[in-house]
Amino acid sequence: MLDDSSVGMKMDKKEKVWLDGRLIGIDEAKVSILSYGLHYGWGIYEGLRAYDTNKGRAVFRLKDHMARFLDSARFMQLDVPYSIDELCDAVKEVCRSNGPQADYVRPLAYYGENGELGLSAVNVPTHVAIMTIHMGAYIRGGAPGASLVTSSWEKPSNRATSLTAKVCGNYVNSILAKKEAMRQGADEALMLNHSGSVAEASAENVFMVRHGKIITPGLAEGILEGVTRDTVMQLARELDIEVVERNITRGELIIADEVFLTGTAAELHPVRSLDGIPIGKDVPGPVTARLRDMYAKATCGEMTQFSDWVDLIDEKPARRRKK
Ligand SMILES: Cc1ncc(COP(=O)(O)O)c(C=O)c1O
Structure with missing residues (x-):
């Protein structure tokens, strides 16, 4: 083990x-x-x-x-x-x-x-x-919530490659950003795109909670179309919380009520600071905490309306042949 x-x-x-x-x-x-x-x-x-x-x-x-x-x-x-x-x-x-x-x-x-x-x-x-x-927790800073620093490396634009495709070579950029963040003692890197808007973290999508809405950058900002991002958007709608896709500035993140990251590895992870500036009052904030609980239930098949998200590994398929 x-x-x-x-x-x-x-x-x-x-x-x-x-x-x-x-x-x-x-x-x-x-x-x-x-x-x-x-x-x-x-x-x-x-x-x-x-x-x-x-x-x-x-x-x-x-x-x-x-x-x-x-x-x-x-x-x-x-x-x-x-x-x-x-x-x-x-x-x-x-x-x-x-x-x-x-x-x-x-x-x-x-x-x-x-x-x-x-x-x-x-x-x-x-x-x-x-x-x-065996991965366990992906972000293991120890503190409640991740510390983020803004990367000096720009997220490539959709004109440079496809960010919606999970291409191995694209991850050179993510590695540079993650290593830079680690050198600064932070848990994750926040990546801005060519126009200075928030794109995503090195391996997670970014969300903020502001004025009672959940806001996340759209695909044109240079992000991976995260499966967890989609899960969280669907869970938020279950809670009747409005979800908005639009560009976000770094300044908005700093004054957001809550910021969190989503990714298969990181799951739903609250953010406690950006560039050393604390974000929000509590970590996790109330919306993040509710969504995180729902996410944990969904992954364990405890949300019947989303039972098709869960694929039992012991359910053996009828044998199919190679194409
Ligand atoms: C660059 C990037 N953004 C976002 C994500 C989150 O995507 P998902 O929720 O599908 O794991 C990942 C993880 O694969 C990623 O590598």
């Missing part, structure tokens, strides 16, 4: 990886040094979480994540030779095999090798891997 005290994620060497349709040991899962995925970040990935529910262990919003996986692959022109149902089955298979400590799932599709190098590569095989790790 791995503990939660370390920074980052750890993989148990005994765990299995699903690679190109086969469940194999991690040490057997090798990548060629000539892989385009390695040289150019030519790949796409997903991140999902598994939770305990009263009906057994389940993956949260499995189909939505795998739909985004296939959309990201389409954007990067990666030919993933599996249907969404096959990919969902594979995620469950890996979770079943790796047991309850596997709380985070990482599907990855990348361009392999063809004996050449260069950006015009054609006829290169796409490899698909699905692995799990």
